[in-house]
Amino acid sequence: MRILDLTRPLAAGMPIYPGDPPVEFAPALSLATDGWRVTRLQLGTHAGTHVDAPAHCLAAGLPVEQLPWEALMGPAQVLNFSHLTSGSEITAAMLAGRVPQRGRLLLRTDWQRRFGSEVYYRHFPGLTPDAARLLVAQEVRLLGLETPSLHPEKDAEVHRILLSAGTVVVEGLVNLCDLSTDRPWIAVLPLPLVGLDGAPCRAVAVEGGGKPWEERRL
Numbered sequence: 001m002r003i004l005d006l007t008r009p010l011a012a013g014m015p016i017y018p019g020d021p022p023v024e025f026a027p028a029l030s031l032a033t034d035g036w037r038v039t040r041l042q043l044g045t046h047a048g049t050h051v052d053a054p055a056h057c058l059a060a061g062l063p064v065e066q067l068p069w070e071a072l073m074g075p076a077q078v079l080n081f082s083h084l085t086s087g088s089e090i091t092a093a094m095l096a097g098r099v100p101q102r103g104r105l106l107l108r109t110d111w112q113r114r115f116g117s118e119v120y121y122r123h124f125p126g127l128t129p130d131a132a133r134l135l136v137a138q139e140v141r142l143l144g145l146e147t148p149s150l151h152p153e154k155d156a157e158v159h160r161i162l163l164s165a166g167t168v169v170v171e172g173l174v175n176l177c178d179l180s181t182d183r184p185w186i187a188v189l190p191l192p193l194v195g196l197d198g199a200p201c202r203a204v205a206v207e208g209g210g211k212p213w214e215e216r217r218l
Contacts, residue, residue: 001206001207001208002180002206002207002208003204003205003206003207004175004178004179004184004204004205004206004207005174005175005202005203005204006049006144006173006174006175006176006186006203006204006205007048007049007173007174007201007202007203007204008048008049008112008115008172008173008174009048010023010043010047010048010200011023012024012025014047014048015115015116015120015121016044016047017044017046017121017148017149018121020044020046020047021042021043021044022042022043023042023043023044023047023048024041024042024043025039025040025041025042026039026040026042027039027040028040043200045064045193045196045197045198045199045200046171046197046198047200048172048200049170049171049172049173049174049200049201049202049203050170050171050172050190050198050199050200050201051064051067051072051168051169051170051188051190051198051199051201052159052163052168052169052170052171052197052198053066053067053163053168053190053196053197053198053199054163054164054166055195055196055197055198056159056163056197056198057156057159057160057163057197058160058163058164061163061164061197062166063193063194063195063196063197064190064191064192064193064196064197064198064199065192065193065194065195065196067168067190068141070141071104071141071142071166071168072142072168072187072188072189072190073185073186073187073188074104074141074185074186075103075104075183075184075185075186076103076104076105076106076142076144076183076184076185076186076205077098077099077100077103077104077105077106077182077183078106078107078108078176078179078181078182078183078184079095079098079105079106079107079108079182080108080182081094081107081108081109081125082108082109082110082177084109084125085125086119086123086124086125087123087125087152088125088126089125089126089127089128089131089151090107090125090126090127090128090131091128091130091131092128092130092131092133092134094131095131095134095135096134099134099135099138099140100138100140101138101139102138102139102140102141103138103140103141104140104141104142104143104144104186105135105140105142105143105144106143106144106145106173106176106186107127107143107144107145107146108146108176108177108179109124109125109145109146109147110146110176110177111124111125111145111146111147112146112173112174112175112176120148121148121152122152123152124147124148124149124152125147126147126150126151126152126153126154126155126158127143127145127150127151127158128151128154128158129154129157129158129161132150132158132161132162133161135162135167136161136162136165136167139165140167141167141168142167142168142169142170142188143162143167143168143169143170144170144171144173144186144188144203145169145170145171145172145173146172146173146174146176147171147172148171148172149171150162150169150171168188170188170201170203173203179205179207180207181207181208184205184206184207185205185206185207186203186204186205186206187203187204187206188201188202188203189201189202189203
C-alpha cells in the first residue's frame with residue numbers, strides 16, 4: 001500500500017487567490033509565559049487545498065460540515081490534461097465517454113508547478129460550462145483539480161452549475177503527477193467548520209494493498 005499526499009501545506013504569507021484574506025499565524029500563548037504553545041490562525045476558508053461547499057455560491061446551499069462522506073471518500077478516476085497550456089479550456093467534448101457515472105473525478109493539469117506565479121491564478125486551464133453540465137449529467141460526486149478555481153473568466157457560472165447539483169469541488173490539489181495509477185482510492189477531509197462555505201482540507205490518495213478501509217499494517 002502506498003499513500004500519497006495531495007495537499008499543499010498551509011504556510012504564513014503563502015500566495016493566495018486574489019482578494020482572499022492572507023494566511024497569518026500569530027502566537028496566542030507561549031512556552032516562556034504560559035508553559036505551552038497555542039497559535040492563532042487567520043486564513044480564508046478557501047486557502048490552499050480546499051473544498052467548496054454549495055454554500056460557497058448558493059444562498060441556501062449545504063455548508064461544508066454537512067457534505068456527504070460517500071462523496072469525499074472512495075475510488076476516483078484521474079484524467080490527464082497535463083498537455084494543456086495557459087488559457088486553455090477543458091470542454092465537454094474532451095470529457096465525453098471518459099467520466100464514470102456517480103464517480104469521483106480528478107483532473108490532472110500539472111498546474112501546481114506554476115504555484116507562486118501570477119499565471120497560476122490568472123491563466124489556468126478552465127472547465128467550461130458545457131463540461132460542467134456533462135459532469136452533472138453523469139452525477140459526478142466529487143471533482144478535484146490542481147488549479148486554484150474552476151475557470152478564470154466563467155468561474156461563477158461553472159461553480160453554480162456544479163454546486164447546485166451537489167457536486168463537491170476540491171481545488172488546489174498537488175502531486176497528481178506522482179500517482180502510478182489512474183484509479184486511486186482517495187479521501188478528502190475538510191475541516192468541519194459549522195455553517196461555512198468551504199474549508200481547507202487534507203487530501204490523500206491510496207494505491208495498491210487492496211481496499212484501504214481494511215485493517216492493515218502500513
